[in-house]
Amino acid sequence: xxxxxxxxxxxxxxxxxxxxxxxxxxxxxxxxxxxxxxxxxxxxxxxxxxxxxxxxxxxxxxxxxxxxxxxxxxxxxxxxxxxxxxxxxxxxxxxxxxxxxxxxxxxxxxxxxxxxxxxxxxxxxxxxxxxxxxxxxxxxxxxxxxxxxxxxxxxxxxxxxxxxxxxxxxxxxxxxxxxxxxxxxxxxxxxxxxxxxxxxxxxxxxxxxxxxxxxxxxxxxxxx
Amino acid sequence: xxxxxxxxxxxxxxxxxxxxxxxxxxxxxxxxxxxxxxxxxxxxxxxxxxxxxxxxxxxxxxxxxxxxxxxxxxxxxxxxxxxxxxxxxxxxxxxxxxxxxxxxxxxxxxxxxxxxxxxxxxxxxxxxxxxxxxxxxxxxxxxxxxxxxxxxxxxxxxxxxxxxxxxxxxxxxxxxxxxxxxxxxxxxxxxxxxxxxxxxxxxxxxxxxxxxxxxxxxxxxxxxxxxxxxxxxxxxxxxxxxxxxxxxxxxxxxxxxxxxxxxxxxxxxxxxxxxxxxxxxxxxxxxxxxxxxxxxxxxxxxxxxxxxxxxxxxxxxxxxxxxxxxxxxxxxxxxxxxxxxxxxxxxxxxxxxxxxxxxxxxxxxxxxxxxxxxxxxxxxxxxxxxxxxxxxxxxxxxxxxxxxxxxxxxxxxxxxxxxxxxxxxxxxxxxxxxxxxxxxxxxxxxxxxxxxxxxxxxxxxxxxxxxxxxxxxxxxx
Numbered sequence: 001x002x003x004x005x006x007x008x009x010x011x012x013x014x015x016x017x018x019x020x021x022x023x024x025x026x027x028x029x030x031x032x033x034x035x036x037x038x039x040x041x042x043x044x045x046x047x048x049x050x051x052x053x054x055x056x057x058x059x060x061x062x063x064x065x066x067x068x069x070x071x072x073x074x075x076x077x078x079x080x081x082x083x084x085x086x087x088x089x090x091x092x093x094x095x096x097x098x099x100x101x102x103x104x105x106x107x108x109x110x111x112x113x114x115x116x117x118x119x120x121x122x123x124x125x126x127x128x129x130x131x132x133x134x135x136x137x138x139x140x141x142x143x144x145x146x147x148x149x150x151x152x153x154x155x156x157x158x159x160x161x162x163x164x165x166x167x168x169x170x171x172x173x174x175x176x177x178x179x180x181x182x183x184x185x186x187x188x189x190x191x192x193x194x195x196x197x198x199x200x201x202x203x204x205x206x207x208x209x210x211x212x213x214x215x216x217x218x219x220x221x222x223x224x
Numbered sequence: 225x226x227x228x229x230x231x232x233x234x235x236x237x238x239x240x241x242x243x244x245x246x247x248x249x250x251x252x253x254x255x256x257x258x259x260x261x262x263x264x265x266x267x268x269x270x271x272x273x274x275x276x277x278x279x280x281x282x283x284x285x286x287x288x289x290x291x292x293x294x295x296x297x298x299x300x301x302x303x304x305x306x307x308x309x310x311x312x313x314x315x316x317x318x319x320x321x322x323x324x325x326x327x328x329x330x331x332x333x334x335x336x337x338x339x340x341x342x343x344x345x346x347x348x349x350x351x352x353x354x355x356x357x358x359x360x361x362x363x364x365x366x367x368x369x370x371x372x373x374x375x376x377x378x379x380x381x382x383x384x385x386x387x388x389x390x391x392x393x394x395x396x397x398x399x400x401x402x403x404x405x406x407x408x409x410x411x412x413x414x415x416x417x418x419x420x421x422x423x424x425x426x427x428x429x430x431x432x433x434x435x436x437x438x439x440x441x442x443x444x445x446x447x448x449x450x451x452x453x454x455x456x457x458x459x460x461x462x463x464x465x466x467x468x469x470x471x472x473x474x475x476x477x478x479x480x481x482x483x484x485x486x487x488x489x490x491x492x493x494x495x496x497x498x499x500x501x502x503x504x505x506x507x508x509x510x511x512x513x514x515x516x517x518x519x520x521x522x523x524x525x526x527x528x529x530x531x532x533x534x535x536x537x538x539x540x541x542x543x544x545x546x547x548x549x550x551x552x553x554x555x556x557x558x559x560x561x562x563x564x565x566x567x568x569x570x571x572x573x574x575x576x577x578x579x580x581x582x583x584x585x586x587x588x589x590x591x592x593x594x595x596x597x598x599x600x601x602x603x604x605x606x607x608x609x610x611x612x613x614x615x616x617x618x619x620x621x622x623x624x625x626x627x628x629x630x631x632x633x634x635x636x637x638x639x640x641x642x643x644x645x646x647x648x649x650x651x652x653x654x655x656x657x658x659x660x661x662x663x664x665x666x667x668x669x670x671x672x673x674x675x676x677x678x679x680x681x682x683x684x685x686x687x688x689x690x691x692x693x694x695x696x697x698x699x700x701x
Contacts, residue, residue, distance in 0.1 A: 004309060004310050008308050008310055009292070012292075012528060015527070029287050032473075033437070036473035039478060040479075043269065062492075063492070063495075145508060148509040148510045149510050150457070171481065175474040185298060187441055189502060189508060190500055192452060192498050193497040194496055197495070198448055198449040199447050200447060201377065202359070203387050204251060204383065210412070211414075212453055213495070214449075
């Protein structure tokens with residue numbers, strides 16, 4: 001294994017006609033890693049907070065998600081109502097997260113919730129989100145004991161509860177938040193960024209929803 | 225994968241005569257390229273992002289050893305493993321050993337062009353491990369025992385009816401006895417069949433769009449979510465990636481993601497981008513318990529520092545083939561190996577040799593559309609021209625072509641004679657009639673006119689003759 005390693009690294013250095021990076025050249029790349037330069041800013045997402053929320057909702061809908069904007073007190077009722085509107089069972093697997101515990105789920109007598117990871121038989125999942133990206137209507141999910149990855153993928157319907165305060169302009173703001181939360185260069189095991197329901201264009205380039213992941217994605221945006 | 229690039233000319237003739245393929249290609253011409261144009265126009269920063277994407281890749285290639293070591297350090301610190309594979313055989317052996325170490329019987333694969341490059345599926349089958357392709361397009365062609373014909377849309381050469389026939393034939397034994405005719409039903413049936421495969425798989429294997437050195441993360445972009453399932457449900461995750469996939473930081477990934485989706489499918493963003501970093505952590509309720517990254521060289525490091533280095537910037541979006549008139553006429557299989565289109569004509573001679581694939585770069589009019597849409601601005605026509613020169617130098621060019629070039633060179637070095645000869649040719653061609661502005665057949669030019677018309681020379685003599693007549697000035701070269 002180590003022979004392969006040095007064969008590749010030595011090959012690269014031979015081709016680049018230098019030895020291992022050292023001195024100023026090494027300082028330069030180390031600096032770049034320590035303070036990553038940002039690329040050109042995407043102007044359309046540089047908005048005030050309410051503009052960002054509106055742009056997020058617009059792009060999420062353009063990408064085939066549905067969006068409801070509600071007050072915190074109305075989140076559980078919106079979830080029940082969404083399930084009823086779509087003839088879905090009032091039963092869901094929910095992320096065991098403190099973020100979701102703030103809502104009064106007990107108010108929904110008909111709604112049966114099981115906290116944990118998703119199983120193959122689950123039809124509906126409810127999770128929070130680490131952030132939303134206004135530029136493209138993208139949700140960011142960070143894995144951990146409070147957010148199993150299977151909840152994002154296995155059920156046919158994924159309901160996501162997202163606070164307005166967590167909607168940021170672009171990826172760069174998400175990276176900054178991840179570093180602040182988990183420490184520099186210490187990512188959670190999985191970060192999924194998700195833009196609308198699963199889709200495929202593999203048969204004659206026509207888009208069909210629900211290839212492997214959820215067929216439906218409903219985003220409940222919670223007013224601050 | 226066994227190459228048929230040496231019989232490129234015969235492959236092309238077969239492709240042009242295949243009505244199903246021609247139907248599918250007609251759809252490709254209006255699909256991806258039009259959507260890419262609209263996506264690029266919606267984003268005023270698109271050209272600036274392309275410049276930046278090129279610069280990021282150039283910076284990384286110049287410091288590739290540093291970033292690979294940094295990536296390894298981060299992966300290892302979080303409990304993952306990095307394996308280095310100088311050759312395709314090394315990569316196959318490493319992956320086979322990993323599969324054996326967990327007694328794997330099936331592995332759920334998400335689309336990986338590098339795995340096609342190293343012929344992984346055949347190898348796994350030979351040691352009794354069943355690889356299951358989970359990307360819908362890859363699944364279809366795996367059932368049909370075909371190679372992919374496009375790097376992001378592997379089954380783009382097939383019609384819906386062909387897919388329906390394939391599923392009917394292969395899903396019968398699973399209890400699906402009806403031949404489906406609707407696209408959404410076909411997708412639903414594949415979803416059902418593959419869901420169980422994900423659950424049963426012992427190992428999930430996927431490629432990587434990027435390896436992020438800063439965090440030790442592998443980054444993967446899909447629309448279906450199949451990669452995400454394959455790197456979450458099985459107990460071992462293996463990432464197979466070539467050396468040039470490493471990038472420095474998450475900020476660099478943000479730039480590259482913005483140009484990747486728009487260039488590939490014209491989407492603002494693909495549906496899923498997942499970043500995986502090491503195995504599952506304490507307290508996690510799901511995720512693999514081991515995480516391995518296999519880094520493949522397979523001849524790439526020798527391209528660094530040469531005129532051909534630019535090809536290593538490629539982020540495999542497929543825009544060059546979506547916009548290529550040659551790919552649009554013959555599809556991907558005719559190229560005879562893993563990577564088709566303009567980038568294939570550049571990569572293939574490098575990876576499997578000019579002797580085998582030297583003819584691929586000849587299939588270009590150098591129209592330049594590929595370069596004009598490449599998100600990392602690879603000068604594809606120049607790189608193809610380079611291969612043509614190598615082919616000529618090695619005397620691999622067929623004799624009639626060499627003789628023709630020698631004849632042309634003789635005249636080109638004698639300007640006066642050249643002008644007299646072209647004036648004569650112009651008059652001669654006029655004898656065959658130029659009323660239509662084109663010839664459907666010409667003596668000695670059957671190879672050309674068999675597939676396309678030959679344009680008639682303009683009236684009023686050669687360019688030089690008209691230039692002189694209109695009093696154009698001359699400067700000594």
